[in-house]
Amino acid sequence: MPVSHQSNKATLSHPSGASAEVYLFGATLTSWKVSNKERIFLSAEAVLDESKAIRGGIPLVFPVFGKGKAPHITASLPQHGFARISRWKFVNSSDDDQTVTAQFGLDHSMISDEHRSLWPFDFSLIYTIKLTADTIETHLKVHNVGDKPFDFNTLLHTYFLIPDESKVRVIGLNGVDYADKVLQQSSRQDGEAVIRGEVDRVYANVKSTDIDIHYGADEQQNGRGIKLSKNGLNDIVVWNPWIEKSAGMADFGDEEYHRMICVEAGQVAEFIALASGDSWEGSQVLSLL
Template sequence: MAGGMAFVELVKDGATGLEKLVLREAHGCSVEVYLYGGQVIFWENEYREQLLFVSRKASFKPPKAIRGGIQICFPQFGNHGVLEQHGFARNRLWSVDETPPPFPATTSNCHIDLIFKQSPEDLKIWPHSFEFRLRVALSPTGDLMLTSRIKNTNADGKPFKFGFSYNTYFSVSDISEVRVEGLETLDYLDNLQRGERCTEQGDAVVFETEADKVYLSAPPKIVIIDHDKKRTFELRKEGLPDVVVWNPWDRKAKTILDFGEEEYKCMLCVGAAYVEKPITLRPGEEWQGRQEISVVPSTFSFLLHSKASCGFPGAASEF
């Protein structure tokens, strides 16, 4: 599972009682993945800076999904029918995959493999059999890669349809100083307008109010530029045509029980997704989707402002 000075270990978090896998590369970059939800919660660079946002009010007790990190939304994105919001994968217990199939070659041998299968209770609300395999990998330079493979294992010969998203909560210095590039001129579904189809008019996506959008047929790479931190996240994707963008802003933030009233200022949710047209899998077929994130210094030079810190500040021991 690891090579060189990189390592992977399974530990129990003393504060939450949840099991997690810790990946650490030789240069000090690290990732923590909880078996609950198959969820990446922490991603830390070599300077011990947390790159993902986790709310101070996040619940780590089932059946609540953990507010932050990278949530796995399956078998749907959004709130439709009898399924819970964003499906059930993000609040179920996953297992370590002891016999994963070959995955595409990566630049990292520091990785973990998880698997999630439906329970009898899940079959009552979504009557389909599947195997969901997830690989989380950390490159020697600190890039974070998630690869999902979903297989239809129905014995009755029936296909099924599903939606998917990596809801990725990025930690930012000040949402009003953040811009997302690569989505300009694209059509998007505005969930604040009952899914109305609109077209992005700006030369970049900036934030002055609540945003809840699904950008359609997005390019394979987009960037999230944090001016104050002089830091840029590069998000690359394969097999996932859409991109979700969300920030609740002040009024909505006050209505979310597991989210601080002021935390909207220091987070932005952006993730590769498959939303507009559901994926259809026949029995025996498998779908694969991949998201990779790297961090590079921004080419922009702005005066740094003193900002109050927000979001979860440190390692899991501080829960």
């Protein structure tokens, strides 16, 4: 079966051997295997019982990035919004010679009463995952099905599994202005982004559609890295919690920061305003370098 189901997750299997796993909780993709290797980081401490956001994979940030700021209506929502902590439904699946597709959905009737009272808008999200022999596409469609306009942020908060954080290089951000959330200042990227300590940066209006995550380590064993190709998503967040933040996270091992980098494509520098009846789409395709 190209798409098989358990009560809490769906597994996409491509005839080539590539596969992906998606939890209904948050529609969080937790695994993408290609050429017999896992490419996505999932913490060994991740909580998978739906009591908190899954630490790793591709949590979906919606409708706010980080903590919203008063007086904006998103100020009282949980960090990164409710989509990653709501149970989505499986919508459908299909497959042809090339591609295995699975769709997941979330709308206002499915979120908790608390979240609905904090964010009283009628919305519909459709998240489509397309797996081929050597790529995976994750595509989000946001539809305003109500009679009031709303603002939202969204982000495909992708945790990449990497061999060594000290060797990874993120290419495609040269010359882009970013908000440095660690140093609390604005800067401009000069060359490649690397990890030499805690990194938490929001790169706004990234013109390059392709962002390359070069592993920089043992190419023979690990491959060169991953290409992230974004479509309709202007911003890129780069995050590695490093030593102290890792120690402070209950659902993340103290040493796991060596093996992950988040490179997150989304719309977070500014809110997107969606009028009644309108829809918006954004996506990324991951492939091997």
